[in-house]
Amino acid sequence: MSSKSRHIARFMPYACDREGVKFRSVRAAVDGQARGELASGSLLTAGMEWRELTLAVHLELNPQILERVVHPDEMPRPPVALVLALRCREAFLSRSHRITLADPTAGLYECILAARREELRGEVAVTPYLVRTSSGTRRPGYAWRRGAWLATGEPWTVLIDEPKPRVGDNLEVLRKRFSEAQEVPPADRANWFFLQLDSGAPRLLLNEEQPEVMRALHDTSAKGRRAAVRDALYERLDAAIWPALLLYAARAWLDGEGDVSSWQENVLRLWAKRLGAPRGELEAEVQQLAERATETPASFVLEINAALQRDDQSRTARLLAEALS
Incomplete structure (x- = not known):
């Protein structure tokens, strides 16, 4: 050795x-x-x-x-x-x-x-x-x-390798002390994350005053309880953030008749492809996606969460159950 x-x-x-x-x-x-x-x-x-x-x-x-x-x-x-x-x-x-x-x-x-x-x-x-x-x-x-x-x-x-993204192309992730963050409502300052959609580009805020959660999110373990907890936290973010981004972008798409900000268009196009848009029919699928999101939001949220589960195939839930059993 x-x-x-x-x-x-x-x-x-x-x-x-x-x-x-x-x-x-x-x-x-x-x-x-x-x-x-x-x-x-x-x-x-x-x-x-x-x-x-x-x-x-x-x-x-x-x-x-x-x-x-x-x-x-x-x-x-x-x-x-x-x-x-x-x-x-x-x-x-x-x-x-x-x-x-x-x-x-x-x-x-x-x-x-x-x-x-x-x-x-x-x-x-x-x-x-x-x-x-x-x-x-x-x-x-x-x-x-x-x-x-x-x-x-x-x-x-x-x-x-990728060119520097245009403003609004990516979800900005920031760590802040929520007690000092004016953009976070007072009632939410004990939470561990906050999604801000009214600042031009979406921002995900993580609460520095939740050190246990921050350590779990950045843990590099491959197996065991810590890895299972970390992956479960990321799944929680996915389940909350994607429907919110899509519903917000869909309303903007319909209200603006397709004239939306860069990040809103990117989110809708990404999920149209992810849900199986046929080649050459992306524009029509984006329009249908926006209509489903605004006309039947409850069903749409379930559709998105089902797609997220298909990608993960409930692996994180099983690992978490095994680790904590």
Whole structure:
């Protein structure tokens, strides 16, 4: 074990290795077109029209790690799996991909990661973890809880290239002390977030006076209770913010007969595509989306939340229930 790994192990209640998983290579494709191998920290220039980024990740796991972090009684069938944590903090993306190890002693593994363009902005990080897949017997010096990480490695990162957005193209996220924020109504100053839509461009305010929530939102854990709580908080933001943005933009679209601000048009176009607008019919779908939102707002909110659940497939709810059980 490296000196760094030994240092970390002394301060953990069980054996672990912070240098146990390494990236052999990462190859990228944009909308199915190969872009070749990318080094960590690369800048990916793909233009503004692409829809999906695919990463073919090749990992190396030193088989000797298993002997250090798994008890000898479990070595015949070690209860472990590799997990890749895909994070994009600027776009509130947090997703994990599990690689089941058919042969934990093989050492080399591959995983395909995919993300949509609207999910990515700025730095995207992929962090590998070796984790337990089931609970076991408590033994001194060994992890026994399901989800405990046994090894990790340095994150692999890529910077998504995009021109500086026009004013109003993106949701601005600010951290403020709500007790001092005049834009937040007094009755709401104990809340942890506030969506402001009357300032020209939408702004999401996060309450600095809720330190536990702020720590949870910025937690980088890949598994366990903290990861489940963080993901649940982001799902709560999605469920509240998207319907509000859409209803506001839809009313502006109809009142202005399509002459709206940049962010309002972007929100409507994004969701028209997300709900399956056929190629070449985007304008008509945007109009129908705006009409549904204003004519039957209750049904429309349910439609948007159903789409958000389809994307997540209730993963966050299951993880949270498991973590807190």
